[in-house]
Amino acid sequence: MGELLKGKPVADAIALEVKKKAEELKAGSIKAKLMIVRVGEREDDLSYERAAVKRMESCGIEWEVTSLPRDISQDEFIKKLESVNNDKSVHGILLFRPLPAQIDENAVKHVISPEKDVDCFNPMNVAKIAEGDKTGFAPCTPTAAMELLKYYNIELKGKKAVVIGRSMVVGKPMAFLLLGENATVTICHSKTENLEQVASEADILIAAIGRPKMITDKFVKEGAVVIDVGINVDSQGNICGDADTDMCRDKAAFITPVPAGVGSVTTAVLAKHVLKGCLIANNLI
């Protein structure tokens, strides 16, 4: 039976390193700071916010929340975002998405400073990760998956990685990041023919579809590594991934559980990105 690749030790290792560096910066009177920008009070956002705040506290990173009304106008929102951009004490901005309908994401994504854009909203960062330029910020979730692969010493170079899902938040950036580590990358999606067959050739299979337990053992090659990026609620109301973990474990050598897998690494990556933003702002990188 395949081994579970848990997120906690990965997150702990990242957090420890971030904390150490944040303390070094503080010794030089530099305080790394995250600004969370939240519009409205969506439960998902609030829940992630609590986890992010807790992580920043444990890493010694300053934080603040700019909470904006659900019905804020686009102009007003842009003004707020610009003031956060201009705030020199802020090194990373986490903006919850999707934004409400009255705000056009295409109109505002250019506003956020690329150097503070720790979750890859600005096209400048999209271009950088497409180009493999490591000075940019990739979104936290696929970065968390990469950190997990690195922590558990999963060889990527030359290996067949199959990413199921092509969103700009997970699937595509995941493909870019895997390519940057010299994997041979296949991107699959809802229109892919013979998906089971394509997936079952993967040495590393990334499930980023957003459909509960869609990935069964039929999608998994004997001895493969399965990285489950999905966070769904099943028919019994339980949190589950895009993969049927128990079923896949029969064939996979390693699989990330949900919960307690990739998802538990994202806030540590966020902290690491804020620190990077702080180093950039202070010309230390």
Next chain:
Amino acid sequence: MGELLKGKPVADAIALEVKKKAEELKAGSIKAKLMIVRVGEREDDLSYERAAVKRMESCGIEWEVTSLPRDISQDEFIKKLESVNNDKSVHGILLFRPLPAQIDENAVKHVISPEKDVDCFNPMNVAKIAEGDKTGFAPCTPTAAMELLKYYNIELKGKKAVVIGRSMVVGKPMAFLLLGENATVTICHSKTENLEQVASEADILIAAIGRPKMITDKFVKEGAVVIDVGINVDSQGNICGDADTDMCRDKAAFITPVPAGVGSVTTAVLAKHVLKGCLIANNLI
């Protein structure tokens, strides 16, 4: 024996359409115009320039060449580029690359107006094609390959496309464009293990490596479509592609020749992009 997919009929069809629309615009006193920006006198650049100028002439698109000295400073170069950006009569800018060593491409790529950036130099256009946003400009060469596939009615949806090569000029944008047409896309490169085997599973195989005749029949599935984007010179001094055309034809159902394949479609795509730039500038798109 596989059929040759020649570029000329594709280029002619695109050019005819562009010419018709350019004439319609002229009737309303709008003249689409390309500005070629060339630094130095590299033979490759001059040769492409001649072909591009000829194509613009035949499409009824205005053109001009800004020829700059080989030793121009970065500051001077940026000033020139800005003046072309600000020239309202110009709707498309073709900038030959690579630029000489004293000019940092990373410093100047942001300068070119995204709306005039007809060969995808600015990161804004890289991000747009990564996102599948069709308002952007993809580089002319992979776009030419896509036009060719479309002209010859090659089905892409759900099919396995394998791209060999991951440059920002061909390989990666090609992958994005194929993904946008719902192909299942695999990106291979120099570190890919079992490249022959991976390639020989492709329904559509894109060779964009830059190595003469590297792709032999062993890389090709029976009945596949081979798109050869390479332009190389073989040991006898003849122009050849990345594929050994004769060898591959034994198995491929269709293959693009080199010369007279993808390469002969690029200037028509350039003309189409200039027209698009003109439509954007006049709020007609």
